[in-house]
Amino acid sequence: MTEQIARNEKQLGAILRRARRQADLTQGALGSRIHLRQATVSRLEAGEPAVQLSTLMAALSALDLELVVRPRSKSSATEIADLF
Amino acid sequence: MTEQIARNEKQLGAILRRARRQADLTQGALGSRIHLRQATVSRLEAGEPAVQLSTLMAALSALDLELVVRPRSKSSATEIADLF
DNA sequence: TGGCAATATACGTGATCGCGTATAAGCATG
DNA sequence: CATGCTTATACGCGATCACGTATATTGCCA
Numbered sequence A, B: 001m002t003e004q005i006a007r008n009e010k011q012l013g014a015i016l017r018r019a020r021r022q023a024d025l026t027q028g029a030l031g032s033r034i035h036l037r038q039a040t041v042s043r044l045e046a047g048e049p050a051v052q053l054s055t056l057m058a059a060l061s062a063l064d065l066e067l068v069v070r071p072r073s074k075s076s077a078t079e080i081a082d083l084f
Numbered sequence C: 001t002g003g004c005a006a007t008a009t010a011c012g013t014g015a016t017c018g019c020g021t022a023t024a025a026g027c028a029t030g
Numbered sequence D: 001c002a003t004g005c006t007t008a009t010a011c012g013c014g015a016t017c018a019c020g021t022a023t024a025t026t027g028c029c030a
Helices: A009-022 A027-034 A038-046 A053-062 B009-022 B027-034 B038-045 B053-062
Strands: A004-006 A065-071 B004-006 B065-071
Touching (some): A004 A009, A009 A038, A009 B053, A027 A038, A065 B009, B004 B009, B053 B065
Antiparallel strands (some): A004 B065, A065 B065
């Protein structure tokens, strides 16, 4: 299961939340590792669209995760449309 | 080669630029698909850390790409350190 | 059920977003 | 070269970031 797909911010947030819990960290603990407030981690995990890229990358880094970009696999409905 | 790893904003930007060119799109063309200005696409591809997550996801979507989050493979040097 | 840790949300602040618009700098191809 | 297309950068603007700090809400387990 160690490979999770994210096509929007919410999915990404959910993945991060799972990973953080698996690492047995609180939002505060993760935040202090990467110099971000607990509140900011909360927003990231909530999937708010306007969080900054640096916030995401820092969290990934602290959780020892990496990002892979690849062509969409099966294209399961809801394309660009559901972004608006 | 259809699977590229990004551990920071710059790598991510570079991947997006390659993908866009491969799709034979200009920044302006991509931007208009996702309702973002050419200048914003430029910042994204430049790897500026403060662009928003929504900008990234929209671009991925328009390029028919998806994001995969997974444990870091080989851990090739430069960890959290190079974020600061 | 009570109490504590964890998470979500709030306020004011300075910085920076993406916007529209515009232009400068880079590049190719003729 | 020169011309046109592409990309980078600039201005002012309203919105929203992450910040520090603080509190409300939630969840869990004794």
